[in-house]
Amino acid sequence: MPLIETIDLCQKYDEQDILKNINLQVERGEVLALIGPTGAGKTTLLRLIDLLEMPTSGKIYFHGRDATKSSKVRFQMRRRMTFVLQKPVVFNATIYDNIACGLKWRGVEKSSLRQKVNTILEMIDLSAYQKRNARTLSGGEAQRVAIARAVVTEPEVLLLDEPTANLDPLSVAKIEELITSIIRQYGTTIIMATHDMSQGQRLASRIGVLINGEILQAGEAREVFASPRSREVAEFVGVDNIIDGTVVSGEEGMVAVDIGGNKMIEAVSPYPVGEKVSACVRPENITLTLSKAATSARNSFRGQITGMVSLGPLSRIEIDCGFRLVALVTKRSAEELALKKGKQVYATFKATAVHVLRRN
Amino acid sequence: MTELWEGLVTAVKLIISLDPEVMQIAGRSLAISLTASLLASLACIPLASLIHFRSFPGKRVLVNIIQTLFSVPTVVVGLFVFVLFSSAGPLGGLSLIFTPTVMVIGQAILITPILLGLTISALSGVDRALVDTARALGASGGQTAIIILREARYAVLAAVIMAFGRAISEVGLAIMVGGNIRGFTRVITTAIALETSKGELELALALGIILLAIALIVNFALNRIQQR
Numbered sequence: 001m002p003l004i005e006t007i008d009l010c011q012k013y014d015e016q017d018i019l020k021n022i023n024l025q026v027e028r029g030e031v032l033a034l035i036g037p038t039g040a041g042k043t044t045l046l047r048l049i050d051l052l053e054m055p056t057s058g059k060i061y062f063h064g065r066d067a068t069k070s071s072k073v074r075f076q077m078r079r080r081m082t083f084v085l086q087k088p089v090v091f092n093a094t095i096y097d098n099i100a101c102g103l104k105w106r107g108v109e110k111s112s113l114r115q116k117v118n119t120i121l122e123m124i125d126l127s128a129y130q131k132r133n134a135r136t137l138s139g140g141e142a143q144r145v146a147i148a149r150a151v152v153t154e155p156e157v158l159l160l161d162e163p164t165a166n167l168d169p170l171s172v173a174k175i176e177e178l179i180t181s182i183i184r185q186y187g188t189t190i191i192m193a194t195h196d197m198s199q200g201q202r203l204a205s206r207i208g209v210l211i212n213g214e215i216l217q218a219g220e221a222r223e224v225f226a227s228p229r230s231r232e233v234a235e236f237v238g239v240d241n242i243i244d245g246t247v248v249s250g251e252e253g254m255v256a257v258d259i260g261g262n263k264m265i266e267a268v269s270p271y272p273v274g275e276k277v278s279a280c281v282r283p284e285n286i287t288l289t290l291s292k293a294a295t296s297a298r299n300s301f302r303g304q305i306t307g308m309v310s311l312g313p314l315s316r317i318e319i320d321c322g323f324r325l326v327a328l329v330t331k332r333s334a335e336e337l338a339l340k341k342g343k344q345v346y347a348t349f350k351a352t353a354v355h356v357l358r359r360n
Numbered sequence: 361m362t363e364l365w366e367g368l369v370t371a372v373k374l375i376i377s378l379d380p381e382v383m384q385i386a387g388r389s390l391a392i393s394l395t396a397s398l399l400a401s402l403a404c405i406p407l408a409s410l411i412h413f414r415s416f417p418g419k420r421v422l423v424n425i426i427q428t429l430f431s432v433p434t435v436v437v438g439l440f441v442f443v444l445f446s447s448a449g450p451l452g453g454l455s456l457i458f459t460p461t462v463m464v465i466g467q468a469i470l471i472t473p474i475l476l477g478l479t480i481s482a483l484s485g486v487d488r489a490l491v492d493t494a495r496a497l498g499a500s501g502g503q504t505a506i507i508i509l510r511e512a513r514y515a516v517l518a519a520v521i522m523a524f525g526r527a528i529s530e531v532g533l534a535i536m537v538g539g540n541i542r543g544f545t546r547v548i549t550t551a552i553a554l555e556t557s558k559g560e561l562e563l564a565l566a567l568g569i570i571l572l573a574i575a576l577i578v579n580f581a582l583n584r585i586q587q588r
Contacts, residue, residue: 050496075500083496089489092511101507102497149497159496 001064003028003189004049004157009058011044011213018044019213022058026157031183031190033200033221036210037236042193043086045210046159049191050083079106082150083159088143090134095126098134098145102153120148123185124178140171144178151182158182160192164199179203197237201225209233226282227355234280234357240326241281244359247271254351261322266298267354276359283316285353286327289346290337298351301325305343308334315339319347364561371566382563386570389547392460393528396467400475401520403468408479409505413491423480429473438536441466445537458539463547466533471523478522482515483508514588521585525578529571 002025009022019041026032034042047053049060051067051074060067067077082102090098096117103113121127124144134145143163150158163179164172180203182188194200200207201221208218209228217229228234234242245259250273256264257279265279292300303321310316315334319325325347329339339345374382411422443449445457445465456462486508494504509516531549538545540554548567555564 052492052495078495079498082498085489085493085496087489089487089493091490091493091507101494101499105497105499105503146493153498 002026002061003030003063004191005061005064006049007059007061009045009048009060010056011041011048011053012056017213019048019055022215024208024215024218026189026191028156028189029187030206031204032192032206032208033204034191034193034208034210035197035200035236036193036195038195040210041213042195042210043161046083046161046191046193049157050081050159051078052083080155081157081159082153082155084143084146084150084161084163086161086165088139088146090137090142090145092133092135094131095134095137095145096121096130099149099152102149106153116152116154120152123181124148138171140167140174143167143171143175147175147178147182151186151188154186155188157189157191160190162193162195164194164196176203197225209236211236228280228357231278231357231359234278234355238282239280239355240283241279241286241324242357243279243281243323245277245279247273247275247277247356249273255356257356259323263301263322265354266351267356268352269354269356271356271358278357278359280355280357281325281349281353283326283328285349286325287348288317288319288327288329288333288337288339289348290344292346293348295348296350297348299354300346300348302344302346305339305341305345308339308341319345321347367561367565370562371569374562374566375569379566382566382570384543385546385548385551385567388460388545389528389549389571390574392463392547393467393524396464396527397471397520397524399464400468400471400523404472404475405479405509405516406505408476409483409509411476412480412483413501413505413508423477426473426477426480430477432470432473433532434470434530435532435536437466437470438533441469441533441537457537458541458545460538460545463534463538463545466537467527467530470530470533471527474523474526475519478519479512479516482512482519485515486511514585518582518585521578521582525575528574 004026006022006024009019010017011019022045034045036042048055051060054068062077067073091101099120100113100117103116118127121130126141126144134142137145147160147163160179164175167175176199183190192203204221206219207221207224209216209224211232217224217233224233225237228237228239231242243259243265245257245265247255248258249256250271253268253270254266255269255271256266257277259265259279267279271277301321303319303325305317306320307318308315310331313331314328315331317327317329317334317339319327327347411419441462442457445451445454445462447457490511491504491508494507499507529549531553534547534550535553538547538550540546540550548571552564552567
C-alpha cells in the first residue's frame with residue numbers, strides 16, 4: 001500500500017483548472033521531486049497533499065485512509081506531515097522557540113522537546129544563536145530554521161516547496177546538504193517541488209514532471225531525463241535538440257528518420273516506417289570534431305558554429321547543420337579546438353543517444 | 361485671567377498634596393475604566409479572532425458594522441444601558457443602576473466595537489504565510505489563533521490602549537448610568553462637568569490635568585508600541 005495516493009485530483013480556482021486528474025503514488029521512504037515550470041501547479045498540489053485546502057474533486061489517501069473525509073481526519077493526518085512553504089517565514093520569537101513550536105503543539109513533554117530541538121539545532125549549525133530572534137536571520141538561515149522546524153516533529157512525510165528558491169549558491173548548497181542528511185538520518189518520505197531539474201536529479205529518487213496542471217511523466221530520474229515521454233517534458237528536462245521528421249526505414253529496432261534536406265538521423269526505436277516522430281538528442285551527448293572522424297557513432301553532420309555561450313566550466317555551442325543543433329562541450333575542449341563563431345565543425349552522436357518520440 | 365491662573369496653581373497644589381478627594385476620584389476612574397478595558401478585551405480578542413479566522417456569510421458586512429460603531433455616541437450607549445438596567449428595565453432586578461458595576465458594563469459595551477475592529481485589523485495585518493506555516497506545522501485552529509495573536513501582539517495591545525483611552529475620557533455614559541454620586545460613582549469626567557458648572561474651577565482643573573496626564577501616558581505608550 002502506498003503511503004500517499006491521490007486519485008483524479010482536480011483543483012480549480014475561479015473556473016480555471018490549476019490541477020487536472022493528478023494520480024500519484026508515493027511509497028514510504030521515497031524522495032519524490034515534482035519538477036515543472038513556475039505556475040505549473042506544484043504548490044497547489046503540495047497544499048492539497050498537506051490537506052491545507054480541499055480539492056475541487058478527487059481523493060487523497062494517506063495509509064490507505066481517505067484523508068479528506070472530515071476536518072477532524074484532515075487535522076489528524078496533517079499532524080503526521082509537515083510542509084515547508086516556499087517563503088520561509090519565521091515567527092517573531094527566538095530560533096529555539098521557532099523550532100520548538102511544532103513539538104509544543106503536539107504536546108511533547110519538555111525534556112524530550114529540549115533534546116530534540118538541541119539535536120536539530122546542531123544539525124543546522126545554529127546552536128550558538130538559539131536565543132536570537134529568528135527575524136534577524138538571513139534568507140538562507142531562515143530557510144534552514146524553517147526546514148529544521150518541520151523535521152524536528154519527525155513527520156512521516158516532509159513536503160518542501162522550492163526549498164532553495166531565491167537563495168545564493170552557497171545557501172543552496174547548504175540547504176541541499178541539509179536535505180540529504182535528513183534523508184540519511186531520518187529516512188523521511190519527502191515530496192519536494194522544484195523548478196530546478198538538476199536539483200530534482202540530485203536529491204530525488206523519483207521525479208514527477210508537472211506541466212500545466214498535469215503530471216506528464218513520473219519515474220526514475222535517469223529515465224525521465226533520458227527518455228522523456230512528450231515534447232513538453234523533453235523541453236523542460238533540457239533536451240535542447242528536438243528535430244521533427246518521419247521514419248523512412250527500420251529494421252531490427254534501428255530506424256532512420258528523414259528530417260528533410262536529404263538528412264537522416266539514425267536511432268534505436270520501435271516506431272514503424274511512416275510514423276511522424278521527433279528525434280531528441282541531449283546537447284551533452286553531441287561530440288564536436290574539426291574533421292570527419294572514423295567513429296562507430298551513426299550520426300555525423302557538418303555545420304557552422306552560429307553562437308557560443310559560456311556556462312561555467314562548459315560552453316553551449318549552436319551549430320547550423322541545415323537544421324539547428326546545440327552541443328555542450330567543456331570550455332577546455334572548446335579552447336583546444338579553437339571553436340568560434342563561423343567555424344566549420346562536425347557534430348557527431350550515437351544512434352543510442354537519440355530518443356525518438358511519436359508526434360501527436 | 362488671574363482667576364484662571366490662581367485656579368491652576370491651586371489645582372497643581374491639590375495634585376502635589378495628594379488631595380484625598382482628587383486621588384479618590386482619579387483612582388475610581390482608573391479602576392472602572394481599567395476593569396472595563398480588561399473585561400472587554402477578554403471577551404473581544406477571542407471573538408475578533410473567531411471572526412477573523414472563520415469564513416461565514418455576511419462577514420464583510422459584520423466588519424463594516426463594527427467599524428461604523430467605532431464612533432457611536434456615548435450617550436446612545438448610555439441610554440441603552442440605562443433602559444436595560446433602570447428599575448423598570450429588563451435587568452432592573454439586579455439593582456445595578458447608579459453603581460460602579462453598571463459603569464464598567466457600559467464602558468465595556470462602548471469600547472467593544474473599537475476592540476473588535478482594531479483586533480481584526482491587527483490580525484489581518486499578519487502575513488498570511490504565517491497562518492499557513494502554523495497549520496502546516498500541525499497547529500490546531502486554536503493554536504493557530506494564539507500564535508497569530510502573538511505575532512500581532514503590539515497591534516492588539518495598541519487596540520486595548522485605544523479602547524482604554526476612549527473609556528476613561530467619556531462623560532455621557534458615566535453621568536447617565538453612574539449618576540455622579542459623590543464618593544461612589546463620581547469619576548474624573550463627571551466631576552469636571554459638575555465642578556465647572558458650580559464654578560469650582562480648582563478641582564475641575566486638577567482633575568483635568570490628571571486626565572490629560574493619563575492621555576499623555578497612554579499616547580506615549582501607544583507610540584512606543586507602534587514603533588516596534
